[in-house]
Amino acid sequence: MEKSVDRNELWEKLTEICRDVFEDDELNVFEDTTAANVENWDSLTHLSLIHELETEFKIKFTMGEIQGFQNVGELVDTLIKHMEKQ
Numbered sequence: 001m002e003k004s005v006d007r008n009e010l011w012e013k014l015t016e017i018c019r020d021v022f023e024d025d026e027l028n029v030f031e032d033t034t035a036a037n038v039e040n041w042d043s044l045t046h047l048s049l050i051h052e053l054e055t056e057f058k059i060k061f062t063m064g065e066i067q068g069f070q071n072v073g074e075l076v077d078t079l080i081k082h083m084e085k086q
Helices: 007-021 043-057 063-068 072-085
Strands: none
Touching: 007 043, 007 072, 043 072
16 A cells, blocks of 8 residues: 655655755755755765665665756655655
8 A cells, every 4th residue: 555645744854854964054945956056965965865865764766766866856756656655
């Protein structure tokens, strides 16, 4: 049975994790946020973000998913898909 994921709760947690990873307590992320929009978002912090999300939500992204995210909205959609399968 698939479980429903509360997108608003997920965004709150994601924002919290992004603020930690990018060391910016004022950071807000949106559907269309990209690495280019966030100071300190480079390949290393991207991997840290992925690791934190996988740990927090107990999921595992594929390498294709990790490389294919065009923006935070796509990342969230994929995260939700994984969580609903749990």
